[in-house]
Amino acid sequence: MEGLLFDFLLVCACVVFQADGRKTYADMFPHKHAMAGKIPFPIPPIPGWDPDTNPWDDYLYPPLNPKPKELMHHKGKPKVRLTSDSPALNGSCITFTAKLEYPPCQKEDANGDLVWDDHCEDANGQVRTGHVYNWTSWLDDYGFGKCPDAAKCNVFPDGKPFPQSNDWSHKSYVYVWHAMGQYHETCDGSSSSLTINTTNIPLGAEVIEVMVYRKRERRKYSPLTTDNTVFYVTDKIPVAVDISQKAAVNQSQNVFFRGEDVVFTVQLHDPSGYLKTAACH
Structure with missing residues (x-):
């Protein structure tokens, strides 16, 4: 009886530990907004964005390995460059663009796969051909409508399904944006852009960051890279x-x-x- 009681308590402890260990969007990004954590919903809300207190599925989307981006790039992974058309006059729109920069001799083909550039010689004078990463090879098994578990395939970290469009199969990367205690998610190819209105954004400087994942077979998404930039909202005409x-x-x-x-x-x-x-x- 004592053994059964001990096993029961151990199971309960594990359940509590897993529940306490669940990550939110706020846990995944290094930058913390001054308002985050003080109020239940971030102020001001960005239309179409969600509060970063929402749970993050860190099984599907593992945390990014905290290694220098230069090292990741050296090991053959793309890195992302985040820019904006800041400064923005209050009430106008500001556009952010995240563009992937591939290692030497790698490029994205028309299908959204990463291939070797057969017109480029590497550091050893060798020319490589073929795929660096071929994600479209498993679309027949994990494409829209073919996934055995709709909650685990073609979804963002919060469980929302990927938007379906005619060119969705060319969008092999997931971009997760984070600013002012809120987040937004997009699927795209080697670059992704989004535009927000600055009417309710306070004057001054804010930080926006983006984390990029690559779609992968077997319902798993590989963390690639992250970047951030400062943008400015002003009441003076720039x-x-x-x-x-x-x-x-x-x-x-x-x-x-x-x-x-x-x-x-x-x-x-x-x-x-x-x-x-x-x-x-």
């Missing part, structure tokens, strides 16, 4: 001013001569076209 001078040819641009005309070129930064309908005063 402009860039270039100052030049009508001077002799071959003169340095950093040298100005007294008595010569100075030319000011003002360029408005409004990539989303927010100010196209603005009235001048």
